[in-house]
Amino acid sequence: MIQVKYFGLIAEAANCNSENVAEENKTLSQILSDLTSRHQLGDYNFQVAVNKKIVSNLSDHVLSDGDEIAFLPPFSGG
């Protein structure tokens, strides 16, 4: 299982804070593409973190069971 978390504007747009997805041997980019289309997030600007680290090269990333993916809209603290 992969835990997926949504934050800020993206959580609002997806109408979801977190969910679990089965990995089924998918790559990170496949899972992201599934979730983006399911939640209609295509027009939004976001970064992706896996296990609390920003992933800059999404296509190379291999997921493991228990990983935590986060959809992060632009940061606006302070």
Place this chain on the structure above:
Amino acid sequence: MIQVKYFGLIAEAANCNSENVAEENKTLSQILSDLTSRHQLGDYNFQVAVNKKIVSNLSDHVLSDGDEIAFLPPFSGG
């Protein structure tokens, strides 16, 4: 009359905080030279203010009755 004020290290060296001196048609540099020798301030580093403004060119300065001269050692606030 000219009022003379001494501050910090200079007040301590002169053993005086303020005094009045008669001007007797003296220039600023004459008065300073008198006071410096009287109070043995020759070895000290100080600036001079007249009426609360630093005077950078001492020799050109003409004093008027009621002027206030200050002997100011290096500033060390903060």
Place this chain on the structure above:
Amino acid sequence: MKKVFLEGAISPEFIADSIAKHQGKHSIGAHNIFLGQVRGDEVDGKKVESIEFTSYEEMANEKLHEIREAAFEKFDLTCIHIYHSLGNVKVGGICIFVFVSAPRRKQVYEATEWLVNQVKTEVPIFGKEIFENEESQWKVNS
């Protein structure tokens, strides 16, 4: 891991208390403090009434730890404290408090500026501006 997130606005008393706690450290000669205050901006005629902050806290705490370590490498500092609000902070309320102390003043300003910029750009915190009429918009940092 130091506690960063506080619920609601950061009070002046909390800041005073942090300052007082440093008065026993006799190697410190200079403190610099940055405070971010919620501005009552007007957007299309509507006035901001508060900002609602959320965060990916576990990631934010890891990132803040890294930022703190990097700042100690980069600048000659004795202490660094960073606090940020979560939840609702009304206009005039303080939502970020960055506190840097050092033996001498030279680097404290730059260190504070660097830390504030790092928090704004690298830490997953999300602000939503709430208007008087209960509409809202997601804050964008500039």
Place this chain on the structure above:
Amino acid sequence: MKKVFLEGAISPEFIADSIAKHQGKHSIGAHNIFLGQVRGDEVDGKKVESIEFTSYEEMANEKLHEIREAAFEKFDLTCIHIYHSLGNVKVGGICIFVFVSAPRRKQVYEATEWLVNQVKTEVPIFGKEIFENEESQWKVNS
């Protein structure tokens, strides 16, 4: 002419109170505060116990007024407050408090640094370090 000089150390409560007074100004988004704290330096084996500050107050107030005006010209600021101790401030006590507020954060760090440097170099204030053994030496700013 704003009041700058305070007798003895500047308390954290005084600072909190100054911060609180700015929370009603809704155009402010950023504050920067500099605090100078008396360091327990050791000089030839003797530890500094306090600093005794004196000033040519009338001249200092005029100069501080000029500095404040120049800072408003130079930087985009909403408020500037400068406080300095006179008399005795013990080790760990705060002897200077410079407080700058602006709509946005960009210039506040530089403005604070500039103001602190101006106070140190242009304002007739004199500090005398008092050691544990009651000896003393006149402070030299670096």
